[in-house]
Amino acid sequence: MREQLPALIIIVPLLAALAAPLIAYLSTRLLRIVIIGAILVSHLSALGTLLRVLAEGPWHYRFGGWLPPWGIEYVIDPLSGSMAVLISFISLVVAIYSGPFFKADTWLRKGIFYALYALLTTGLLGMVVTGDVFNLYVFLEISSLAAYALIASGGHKATVAAFRYLLIGTVGASFYLLGIGYLYAITGSLNMADLVHRLQPLMDSPAVLTAVVMLVVGMGIKMALFPMHGWLPDAYTYAPPPATAFISGVMTKVSAYVLFRFFFFVLGAMNGPVPAALTVVGWAAAVGIIIGSVMAIAQTDFRRMLAYSSVAQIGYIALGLAIGNTFALIGAVLHILNHAVMKSCLFLVAGGVKWKTGEHTIEKYAELSRRMPLTMGAFLIAALSMVGLPPTAGFFSKWYLVLGAMEAWMWPYIVVIILSSLLNAVYFFRVIEHVYMKKAEPKATEENGGGRELPVAMLVPIVLLGVGILVIGVLNEPIVTQILQYALPGGGR
Amino acid sequence: MKELSLIAVLLVLMVVTGTLALFLKDLLASIILFSAFSFFAVLIYLALGAPDVAFTEAVVGVVSTTFFIAALRRLKRGCSR
Amino acid sequence: MQELFSQYFIYWLILILFMIGPFGMIYKKNLVKKLMAMNVMQVAVIIFFLVLGQKTGGTLPIEMHGLAGVENYINPLPHALMLTAIVVSLSTTGVALALLILIQRRYGTLEEDEMLRRMNQ
Amino acid sequence: MTRLLTFLAIGLMSLMLFITTSGLPMLFDPNSPAATHVSPRYIEKSREETGSPNFVTAVLADYRGYDTLGETTVIFTAGIAAVLLLRAARKHSDCLPGGDEE
Amino acid sequence: MNRKFGTIILDTAFRYLVPFILVFGMYVLMHGEYSPGGGFQAGALFGIAVVLGRLIQGEEAMLNISGNTAIILAGIGTFIYGFIGVLTMLFNGNFLEYGAFPLNMAEADRHALGILGIEIGVTICVMATIIAIFDALTRREEW
Numbered sequence: 058m059r060e061q062l063p064a065l066i067i068i069v070p071l072l073a074a075l076a077a078p079l080i081a082y083l084s085t086r087l088l089r090i091v092i093i094g095a096i097l098v099s100h101l102s103a104l105g106t107l108l109r110v111l112a113e114g115p116w117h118y119r120f121g122g123w124l125p126p127w128g129i130e131y132v133i134d135p136l137s138g139s140m141a142v143l144i145s146f147i148s149l150v151v152a153i154y155s156g157p158f159f160k161a162d163t164w165l166r167k168g169i170f171y172a173l174y175a176l177l178t179t180g181l182l183g184m185v186v187t188g189d190v191f192n193l194y195v196f197l198e199i200s201s202l203a204a205y206a207l208i209a210s211g212g213h214k215a216t217v218a219a220f221r222y223l224l225i226g227t228v229g230a231s232f233y234l235l236g237i238g239y240l241y242a243i244t245g246s247l248n249m250a251d252l253v254h255r256l257q258p259l260m261d262s263p264a265v266l267t268a269v270v271m272l273v274v275g276m277g278i279k280m281a282l283f284p285m286h287g288w289l290p291d292a293y294t295y296a297p298p299p300a301t302a303f304i305s306g307v308m309t310k311v312s313a314y315v316l317f318r319f320f321f322f323v324l325g326a327m328n329g330p331v332p333a334a335l336t337v338v339g340w341a342a343a344v345g346i347i348i349g350s351v352m353a354i355a356q357t358d359f360r361r362m363l364a365y366s367s368v369a370q371i372g373y374i375a376l377g378l379a380i381g382n383t384f385a386l387i388g389a390v391l392h393i394l395n396h397a398v399m400k401s402c403l404f405l406v407a408g409g410v411k412w413k414t415g416e417h418t419i420e421k422y423a424e425l426s427r428r429m430p431l432t433m434g435a436f437l438i439a440a441l442s443m444v445g446l447p448p449t450a451g452f453f454s455k456w457y458l459v460l461g462a463m464e465a466w467m468w469p470y471i472v473v474i475i476l477s478s479l480l481n482a483v484y485f486f487r488v489i490e491h492v493y494m495k496k497a498e499p500k501a502t503e504e505n506g507g508g509r510e511l512p513v514a515m516l517v518p519i520v521l522l523g524v525g526i527l528v529i530g531v532l533n534e535p536i537v538t539q540i541l542q543y544a545l546p547g548g549g550r
Numbered sequence: 551m552k553e554l555s556l557i558a559v560l561l562v563l564m565v566v567t568g569t570l571a572l573f574l575k576d577l578l579a580s581i582i583l584f585s586a587f588s589f590f591a592v593l594i595y596l597a598l599g600a601p602d603v604a605f606t607e608a609v610v611g612v613v614s615t616t617f618f619i620a621a622l623r624r625l626k627r628g629c630s631r
Numbered sequence: 632m633q634e635l636f637s638q639y640f641i642y643w644l645i646l647i648l649f650m651i652g653p654f655g656m657i658y659k660k661n662l663v664k665k666l667m668a669m670n671v672m673q674v675a676v677i678i679f680f681l682v683l684g685q686k687t688g689g690t691l692p693i694e695m696h697g698l699a700g701v702e703n704y705i706n707p708l709p710h711a712l713m714l715t716a717i718v719v720s721l722s723t724t725g726v727a728l729a730l731l732i733l734i735q736r737r738y739g740t741l742e743e744d745e746m747l748r749r750m751n752q
Numbered sequence: 753m754t755r756l757l758t759f760l761a762i763g764l765m766s767l768m769l770f771i772t773t774s775g776l777p778m779l780f781d782p783n784s785p786a787a788t789h790v791s792p793r794y795i796e797k798s799r800e801e802t803g804s805p806n807f808v809t810a811v812l813a814d815y816r817g818y819d820t821l822g823e824t825t826v827i828f829t830a831g832i833a834a835v836l837l838l839r840a841a842r843k844h845s846d847c848l849p850g851g852d853e854e
Numbered sequence: 855m856n857r858k859f860g861t862i863i864l865d866t867a868f869r870y871l872v873p874f875i876l877v878f879g880m881y882v883l884m885h886g887e888y889s890p891g892g893g894f895q896a897g898a899l900f901g902i903a904v905v906l907g908r909l910i911q912g913e914e915a916m917l918n919i920s921g922n923t924a925i926i927l928a929g930i931g932t933f934i935y936g937f938i939g940v941l942t943m944l945f946n947g948n949f950l951e952y953g954a955f956p957l958n959m960a961e962a963d964r965h966a967l968g969i970l971g972i973e974i975g976v977t978i979c980v981m982a983t984i985i986a987i988f989d990a991l992t993r994r995e996e997w
Contacts, residue, residue: 064949068936071821075828075933078926120818122951126790129818165922166840169832172929176829183822191712195822198719199829202726206833209730213737216837217750220730224656227669227723234676234716235649241709242683242776245789255789264775270768284761554641554779561644561678568648568671572655572664584667591674598681599691599705601890602808603713609898610721613984614670616905618663620991621728625663625735642773650766657758686787687780692795693889694805699796702782706791707807711816714808715823718894722830725987729834732991803962804887804969812892813969817950820972821939823894824932824979831928831983838990839921 062109063118063131065102066141067183070095074175081168092171093152096178100145103182107138111540117188125188126251132188136390136544140185140314143394147306147401148178154405154518155299157412170210177203177303181311190237191247193315194230197279201226204308207300208292215295222288229278229285236271239264249323260329269334272319280312282338282375283345286368290352293364298408301360305367306401310393313374317389321546326381339379343473346372350480354487359419360407362484363400366443369477370396376470377458385461386545387537392454394536395442395529399451402439402522406432409511409519419488423495429510433492435523440485442526445478450529457537553597560594577622585615641682649675660743662734666727673720677713684709868910872917875903883977887966893973897980904981905988921989924982931978938971 073095081088110116110133118131133141152174159167180200187193205226209219241247243264244255259265274285281289289309293301316338324331349369356362370392377389409432410425411417426433442449455474462470510516529536564587571583588611595604652672656665684706690698692707731741738746777784798810812820879899886892907917919927939950947954952968953961 061943061949064943068940068949071825072933072936072940075825075929075936078832078929082922082926118948120949120951121814122948122953123815127793128815163840165925166836169836169840169925172832173829173836176825179825191715191816192819192822195715195719195819195826198723198826199822202722202826202829202833205726205730206829206836209733209833209837213733214750216730216733216737217746220662220727220734223723223727223730224665224669228653228656228672231649231652231669231672231676235679238676238679238683239776241680241786243785245785245787245791247708247712247790255785262775263772267769267772267775270765274765558640558644561641561648564674565644565648565651568651568667569655571667572651572659572671577661577663580664580667584670587671587674591678594678595681598678598685599689600681600684600710600713600808601691601693602806602892603677603681603710603717605890605895606714606717609895609902610717612902613898614721614724616902617725617728617987617991620988621732622663624732624991625741638779639773641779642776643770646766646769646773650762650769653762654759657755657762682779683777683784683786684791685780686782688782692807694799694807701787701792701795704795704807706787707794707811708791709786710808711811712819714812714894715819718823719826722826725830725991726833726837728991729837729987733837800962801965802969803960803966806887806889808890809887809892809969813972814952814965817972820976821932821935821950824935824976827983828928828932828979831986832925834987834990835921835925839993 061118062102062106063116063133063186064120066099066106066145066186067179069098069102070175070182071179074172074179077172077175078165078168081164081171085164085167088168088171089156092175093149095175096145096149096152099178099182100142100149103138103141103145106133107135107142107540110135110138111543126246126248129187129189129192130248131186132250133186134544135540136314136318137186139394139540139544140311141182143397144178144181144185144307144311147397148174148181148303150518150521151299151303151306151401151405154302154408154515156514157512158297158299158408170207173203173206174300174303176200177207177308181307184311185314188249189247190240190249190252194234194237197230197233200308200311201230201279204300204304207304208296211295211297211300214291215297218288218291218295222292225278225285225288229275231275232271232278233275236268236275239268239271249318252323253325256324257328260324262329265324266330269324269330272316273334273338276312276316276319277338277341280309280316280375281368281371283341283348283368283372286345286349286371289368290361290364293367293404294358294361298404298411302401302404302408305363305404306397309367309371310374310397313371313378313389313393316375317378320378321381321386326546335379335381338375339467339470342372342375342379343470345369346376346473346477347480350477350484354480354484356484357418357420359410359417359422359488360404362419362488363403363407366481366484367400369481370400370443372477373454373458373474376474377461380458380461380465380467380470382461382464383545384457384464387541388454388457388459388461390541390544391450391457391533391537395450395454395526398522398525398529399439399442402435402519402526403443405515405519405522406436406439409515412515413511419491422488422491424492426493431516432511432519435519436492437489438523438526440489442530444482444485448527448530450526450533453530453533557594557597560590560597564590564594577625578619581615581618581622584618585611588615645675645679645682648672648678651675662731662741662743662746666724666731669727670720670724673716673723677716680709680713680716864910868906872903872907875899875906879903879977883973884970886973887969893976894980896973897977898984900977900981901984901988904985908988908992919982919985921986921993924986924989927982928979928986931975931980931982934975934978935972938968938975942968 115134183196353365442451567587574580655668689705802814804810882891883896945954
């Protein structure tokens, strides 16, 4: 059975999701156990796979036993392995957290919510580990459809946001599919490893240019790269809290990962139209960082502020890809990891506060540090990490990005990174000030849960992620030298 | 060559019906035109030698038109202010 | 020359069909029309793939007795891929229609401007 | 304003699409990469390897059967999504009275 | 669609039409290997037959599947597909490697059997999903 580990990453949550309506009909308590257990199994197999990959090199898993260009294969190298571990971990944490939100619901709603949640996890994991470009499209659609539905279940404004996201997202997916079509037309292959050497002599063909543009637009829409980020703020603001925490933490990063995979592994960063495309992506990212940060300052709703901050943070990842040297790529990958943990933590806190007090504007966060000390402690760590203070994780990814920009002599990028760190500090210290210093006006409304803190099921994930940020910060040296170094193109063994 | 011109004519028809379906005022009419669009798609798939895809598209055309009209019935009586 | 022109002509028509999608989505304000524009776009992608699979001199991709050889059959791979793509577009349409009904129920309209106005009231 | 810019961007992109058509292989060419690289095996071997004379079924259900699992999952996702949105929503009564009855 | 709007003509036509649709669906499913067709098309045909019954005869149609059952069925259909893959894994094959079934027949026949199995799963899923979506789209709100 050990040989089947890569398949288990995907199959177990998928089967759990498929059985979810039936299980929910039988018993809703069992449902939660099954879903969390399935995601746990997926996480453990991802970990096992990653460990073996680090020891023995990339692992190819062939579906149906067919050889690669004809069948579909999964390729797990250190990069996709660590992405899979990250995704399943965040998914696990948020799944535990989501319990109290659905206490009062019918079996149908619970069953469908958990099924969609597991499907979203499956889709994202499938996108990460696959080695076949069309298979990637299929899993992209699974994750997108699940995300639309999850976002839309948040209420009325969420419906509009989800519909807009559906339209834009489908355009993005169609662009991606057409891009694949161009690649297929000139190479005749859909397998990534096969595309690599079949594309080498063709890089100057105009069709490759089109394919690159299509991929950038398609994945740019999915990852909310600056001019195409229009769907993101509304979607993140109105979605139900557990869904937001997972989607914001992981979904956009997976698209960034796909772009990374295509540019640096399939097409090659130095070939044909790719450098020009990377430059465009870099400048779009730089503008996006500034505009996202400025927009975040202007918000009064905490979740909306986080959403705009996501636009800015995606910019960092794209910036790292655009610079393209070793330091910058390490920075980009490390930032994918950090930002997933930080943003999930922040959205979990926002969701917890919403659940407890029903409020989501920043002003209403006053004095919360007294009533929810642990939650707000985790919030403080995450906020400081977003700003980029040294012991936390956020500092190191920015540090690598700055090093990379310096090595490439891209001074404007350094200015952008430093400026946006200042802007980050402005909007996060505003919240921190409310939480720790401001006096709250006495309020009459009673609160959910009554007591001081959040229920354990919600508190544990938040604290876990908060501690995780510190751990990643402290252990960033071994993470970079033991894992990420091998994840880069040409860095493998 | 004959094949090419057949496909070209069908494509032009699809462009026309697709655009018209977008620009008609009446929603029901544009849904019907849209199913005509789907029918031309079936023909073009057949001309391109893909009976499987054409079969699927024919079935999907029926199903999605049913969905559209079912939804339209509901849309006509939403809550009005 | 004429040969070459007719070559590009087909591709151009497909690309025009593809571009109706984004243009229609921005230009039309009615949400149902936007959804149709999206569908048009997906059909264009499907035709594009099928065109890649067609061969002169090839017949349907079903094996017949006494007819062997690669050149006698159309490439079946794009067909299999596009079956998946069609199903995906049907699924997206279903979800989108469900969303449309919810929007209509809440805001009483499907015109985008009117909807945004009522949303921000 | 944003709308105008988007129009402009899409216009530019279509222009690029039209120009780069020349990179595509000739229409219906039996020697195009798509016809010569991966697909010949499906045509030659599918009968003996999968027992199916319909190459499309062979590719769909066997060689690329995993894609079809994904496809079926997409349908399932759409079904439960529609049910979640329309039938399992929480009871909001924002809809003004008098409008929604037949 | 809770109310029926069928007249006697529609009703009779429906009674004659539905068996043919079902038989055709069965044919498409079983014959999918030799001619165009397969699980998806067969499922869609079955789904259309049931939806037709809903449209003409209302809730008390002669073959009716309620929305909740449809959702569970859709899950089970896809689960059958995935489970066949897991079975092949248990027999020491890769996921969906039909050749791994320990059956005493030719390699190609084992593949054909596997294909038939997954097509049945696809059929159930597609049929149930079409019914479920249609049911959701046409149901009068309960609140």
